[in-house]
Amino acid sequence: MVIATQAAAQPSGAVTDPIRVMVVDDSVVIRGLISRWVDADPALAVVASHRNGKLAVDDIERSNPDVVVLDIEMPEMDGLTALPLMLAKKKNLIVVMASTLTRRNAEISLKALSLGAQDYVPKPESSSTISTSVDFRRELIEKLKNLGPRARPGAGRRPMRAETVAGKATAAQPAARQPAFQPRPHFTLRSYSAVRPRVLAIGSSTGGPQALQVLFRDIGPSIGDIPVVVTQHMPPTFTAILAEHLAKAALRPAKEADDGETLVAGTIYVAPGGKHLVLEKDGVNTRARLTNDPPVNFCKPAVDPLFDSVAKIYGSASLAIVLTGMGHDGAAGVKTVAAAGGSVIAQDEKTSVVWGMPGAAAQTNQCSDVLPLDDIGPKVVRILGGRR
Structure with missing residues (x-):
């Protein structure tokens, strides 16, 4: 079966303005640092910088940003309070939450995703370490460029059921911002x-927390x-809290995987942040193994090592899913799963926040389906029931 997709051609003189970025953080040091990083990239431009959520909300209509980098803890109005007010003023606004790695901030970041934020980026603990953090800078700039309107030609993507994907473009978002035609x-x-x-393996990134909850609500039973x-x-x-959310969505046990534990049917195992999760055969059992190997595709945990280990153990009894996310992590693992006789489903472009990972998976020509998010769960249910 051949799937052919092609974007509508854009006028040859289409404008390619930089993505407009607003930075909101109570630290003048962090605001200045992020602003310099953003302005150093020709694809991005800072249009406003504010020390609290109230000032940012009041300025949305004047500065008209495409993307907001929004801190969580700020005086007068925090990020979680400001988020829905911002989205009310500009429906297609893309918001990236920024927070340090505390449990409270992780909870708030995941809550923000359910309220309409597109993604989050973890900040280093102090201003001094932020200035020297190559990973933080790379991740932030990459997300701004991928989530910004120039990187999202389908500004009117069909929303996920969780209602967390931005709505259709408005007059405030000119059509001229669309990229030049590329087949x-x-x-x-x-x-x-x-x-x-006999196993289900899932990989996801940007937009994944929302997509995973939709999927597990469908497949939990x-x-x-x-x-x-x-x-x-x-x-x-973040991963420990994600597991708690998935348990509620699926009404099944879900947890961060522990090194050496035996996998139990009906349980969801999440790779802990900062570790790769792989599977290992032990007699009739399969065990989870956590490794401290270097990042794969700039990611740790990464999808490729998990898919490779799943294919090695389960072969044609493997079912893998690649959901929304930036980059191409998982594409090599898709080939391994397919070579072992297993099946792979990728999320389609229209319902993905970013069609990087699932797009790379689809383009291996080794997927068995490329489906909208709402159709993946029912399909998995049929497959697990012995139907196709």
Whole structure:
């Protein structure tokens, strides 16, 4: 089966203005640092900088940002309070939460995602370490460029059921900001394995927390006979809280994986932030192993090592899913799963916050389906029930 997708051609003289960025943080040092990083990239431009949420909310209409970097803890009005007020003033505004790695801030960041923020970026603990953090700078700039309007030609993507994806472009977001026409690659699909899956492995990144909750609400009643392993690109602390949220969504036990523990059917295991999760065969059992190997595709945890280990143990009884996310992590693992006879489903472009990882997976030509998020869960339920 051949899938052909192609964007509508843009006028040859289309404007490619920089993505407009607002920086909101109570630290003058951090505001200045982030602003310099943003302005150093020709694809980005700072249009406003504020010390609290109230000033930012009051300035949304005047400065008209495309993306806001929003701190959580600020005087007068914090980030969580400011978020819905910002989105009310500009429906298609993209907000990236910024917070240090405390449990409270992780909880608030995940709450912000459910209220309409598109992503989060963890800040180093102090201003002095932020200035020397290459990883923080790289991650922040990458997310601003990928989530900004120039990187999102489908500004009117169909919302996820969780209502966390920005709505359609408005008059305040000119069509001229769309990128020049670029043909998208064709891809082919392969047949599903005839073997009923004995494991479900999932990889996700940007937009993943929201997508995972939608997916697990759908598949929770049907995963009692298999273990589920998840790698979501997240830092420590965040992954423990994500597991708690997935448990509520699926009505199944969910936890960060522990090194050496035996996988139990009906349980969801999440790769801890800062560690790779791989599986290891031990007689009739399968164990989780956490490794401190270097990052893969700039990620730790990474999807590729998990998928590779799943394919090695379960072969044609493997079922893998690649959800929304930046980059191409998981694409190599998709090939490994397919080569072992397993099946792979990728999320489609329209419902992905960023069609990086699932797009790379689709373009391996080794996926069995490329589906909207709302269709993935029902499909998985049918597959686990022995139907296709």
